């Protein structure tokens with residue numbers, strides 16, 4: 327195999343069908359099929375294994391660990407991962423709670439926005455809210471460019487109330503820290519909290535202890551005066567005006583992503599029932615194709 331130093335960057339740039347990747351895919355498949363925790367799985371598609379290899383820069387052992395954790399997390403979180411149906415949370419999506427911005431940032435990362443204030447905790451449980459993030463993550467993690475460059479998330483905590491805080495118990499906090507660290511095949515490149523009130527601190531204090539230093543260092547709290555701070559991390563050309571940019575408005579971005587989610591209903595159903603299989607793209611989901619090849 328290649329020397330470790332030349333491995334990460336070089337291999338991550340190659341397309342899925344490059345034969346230089348074959349030995350890594352075969353080796354991860356062999357290791358996965360030998361692993362007791364994965365014994366219920368009979369086959370793994372190349373595309374599925376490549377997600378885990380790219381997320382761990384082609385270190386086979388680390389990729390295997392991530393794969394085992396991913397399966398384990400899904401098994402332990404049926405309330406979140408069992409029903410990956412966008413129409414089951416359509417009312418929440420229609421509040422313009424969430425968007426994936428149409429443009430990547432200057433490093434190629436996907437940029438996600440969550441507006442917590444749009445979530446009414448009387449109407450939607452934290453599990454349903456979590457499901458939105460999981461569905462988006464499953465969709466964008468099929469994009470090779472996202473596998474390479476990861477994601478950055480902006481959480482707007484304007485309107486965070488005690489009602490929200492009460493939904494986040496220690497068990498859910500653990501699930502949040504797990505997906506951020508080593509249970510989902512996406513590189514988390516940055517988390518930006520804006521408008522966080524003082525009483526968000528106790529909730530963050532439940533999540534933080536379980537995060538590795540690498541992720542802790544990527545979490546930034548910007549408070550109410552966030553425009554200038556955000557502009558140090560993101561080009562104004564991609565951000566919505568509500569976040570100090572010149573891109574499309576947040577409501578439009580939310581509506582567009584809601585439509586993408588709805589069009590991905592079959593893809594998500596496939597992932598929920600056969601996560602390790604190859605993903606067949608239906609004509610509706612052809613927008614993914616440009617990003618995947």
Ligand SMILES: Cc1c(C)c2c(c(C)c1O)CC[C@@](C)(CCC[C@H](C)CCC[C@H](C)CCCC(C)C)O2
Pocket residue numbers: 442452453455456459460463477479481494502505506510512514517529533
């Ligand atoms: C793969 C992946 C998933 C699945 C994911 C996120 C990211 C960056 C991912 O890469 C971020 C959001 C999260 C963890 C779902 C959170 C759902 C809860 C119910 C939202 C409540 C509000 C949080 C208390 C706000 C702060 C959270 C940050 C410290 C992450 O889901």
